[in-house]
Amino acid sequence: MIEPAPRLSSLGRPTSGWRLRLYTVIFEADTPAGRAFDLALIAIVLTSVAVVILDSVASISARFGDLFGVLEWIFTIVFTLEYIARLICVHHPLRYVRSFFGVIDLLAVLPTYVALLLPGVHSLIDVRILRLLRIFRVLKMGAYVAEFRALGLALSASQRKITVFLIFVMMVVLVTGTLMYVVEGPQHGFTSIPLGIYWAIVTMTTVGFGDVTPQTDIGRFIASLQMLLGWGILEPTTRTCHECLSEGHEPGATFCRDCGARLPPYQTSS
DSSP: OOBBBHHHHHHHOOOHHHHHHHHHHHOTSSSSHHHHHHHHHHHHHHOOOOOHHHSHHHHHHHHHHHHHHHHHHHHHHHHHHHHHHHHSSOOOOHHHHHHHHHHHHHHHHHHHHHHHHHHGGGGGGGGGGGGGHHHHTTTTOOOOOHHHHHHHHHHHHTTTHHHHHHHHHHHHHHHHHHHHHHHHHHTTTTTHHHHHHHHHHHHHHOOOOOOOOOOHHHHHHHHHHHHHHHHHHOOOOOOTTTTTOOOOOOOOOOOTTTTBBOOOOOOOOO
């Protein structure tokens, strides 16, 4: 089971010696050494992600593939040493291993070793892009914990409403997707029910990629209903509090009835 990002106190801070000095550099960004470590880590993370992205471009990979391979091993060794250092400088390493960022750290190095041992799964190397998530750790997102908690409470309070909405949407796209499969059929691009459901989701969200389109009059009629339905149920409310996401405020209200924050100006539907 993956645990949330651990508090530093739960990991166990060393009391003296080289482990304390290492702990201070790695986990405490309010020191000169800690800030330098974080900045260096950000630079390495961004560079490693850039290598992953460039290596995915065939023309660039063909020209610089060998260089990218060497750089990838350098990054992997650096991240491996950092991961080991984090484990040996805390009293409770297992707590870090099971934490969210502990898993991310492991995923940052594991694909390279797996690709070396099992060349057939080389595609897994793209999991390295998860290194980008490490930036959120070194940027100390703790300053926004209060706002994240408020958002979580608002979502929790609206859980029943959100659940009912999602169930309704799932029912609609399942029915209309199946109808389109029956009405249009493989000859018009609707080769399966899942593809019909994909079309229904794209249409309901008003994205409209256009890769699959109805060709019959009945199919166009169903598509028209789907578009109107999607526009109706996905139109955002104009009286939602931007702070706590509370809805249903009166047109004349100035402040949120739940958290007291100022509401956005009331707008009538055009």
